[in-house]
Amino acid sequence: MTIPQDRVLCIDLHCHSTASDGALSPAALVARAAEQGVTHLALTDHDTITGLSEAASAARKHDIQLIPGTELSCLWKSRTIHVVGLDFDPADPGLLAALEQQNDNRWSRARMIACRLEKLAVPDLLDRATVKAGGDVPGRPHFAEVLIEQGVVRNAAQAFKRYLGTGKAGDVKAYWPELSEVVNWINAAGGIAVLAHPRKYQLTATKLRELTADFRRAGGRALEVSTSGQSSGDLGFLAELCRKEKLMASQGSDFHFPGAPWCELGRIMKMPDGLAPVWQSFRHPVLEAASA
Numbered sequence: 001m002t003i004p005q006d007r008v009l010c011i012d013l014h015c016h017s018t019a020s021d022g023a024l025s026p027a028a029l030v031a032r033a034a035e036q037g038v039t040h041l042a043l044t045d046h047d048t049i050t051g052l053s054e055a056a057s058a059a060r061k062h063d064i065q066l067i068p069g070t071e072l073s074c075l076w077k078s079r080t081i082h083v084v085g086l087d088f089d090p091a092d093p094g095l096l097a098a099l100e101q102q103n104d105n106r107w108s109r110a111r112m113i114a115c116r117l118e119k120l121a122v123p124d125l126l127d128r129a130t131v132k133a134g135g136d137v138p139g140r141p142h143f144a145e146v147l148i149e150q151g152v153v154r155n156a157a158q159a160f161k162r163y164l165g166t167g168k169a170g171d172v173k174a175y176w177p178e179l180s181e182v183v184n185w186i187n188a189a190g191g192i193a194v195l196a197h198p199r200k201y202q203l204t205a206t207k208l209r210e211l212t213a214d215f216r217r218a219g220g221r222a223l224e225v226s227t228s229g230q231s232s233g234d235l236g237f238l239a240e241l242c243r244k245e246k247l248m249a250s251q252g253s254d255f256h257f258p259g260a261p262w263c264e265l266g267r268i269m270k271m272p273d274g275l276a277p278v279w280q281s282f283r284h285p286v287l288e289a290a291s292a
Helices: 026-035 052-062 093-116 125-132 140-149 156-164 179-188 205-217 232-244
Strands: 040-043 065-076 079-086 192-195 222-227 248-252
Touching (some): 026 040, 026 052, 040 052, 052 065, 065 205, 079 179, 079 248, 140 156, 179 192, 179 205, 192 205, 222 232
Parallel strands (some): 040 065, 192 222
Antiparallel strands (some): 065 079, 079 192
């Protein structure tokens, strides 16, 4: 379920561009956000901030306040978890070194995916997927695009079902640092660590409570309470979890590509009352809460 936010103050703190696995360039993403009435946007590409400069230029043109962001992959009890970093210093040397390390991890994974899919005899698979990724590290969606283009599969669903989905040849697990290390990177750069889309990890309620408690103990400061594709029950559960762990609340569409009505920039369920919005703790606080 998605709803439009307040057109005077519309805050979206989670989205992706071609700098990682999104379909729109950073500039095009910002332009679409402006069309949707977004006033405050965080570009949170996976393990990179290479799109921030282009996004910042577009944000000035469209009168959108851009918040520095990224979405970092890490491990918690051998599970891949995502942590969004917000409002950090993009020039922080420690963070830049960490992002370079994450980038190396992603390239190693991409090369392994291409190697495992060699039997499909698609020429220059890694190079073609890299082009699809705009020259950056290709992910499984980019490999799927090449397989479609080469006639190996009919569509992305078939690509994942046969070759790229869980348990298939192209399902390569990358090496990621531990949760506490990633949280430390964000905190050291002056940012705010947010546990991203908690309900997408398919954890039991007990395990999710455990993850959230560990995240808070590691120095995490906020929980993504409202994101696209959630039920009202999810929203209520996460709001209560946020209160219990005394975390701030964040929100974001997790937008990747146009044409998905369940996931559009700025269209997010309103957060329940009584939570502390993360944007009120930014270096330049947004002191009014977004409302539907």
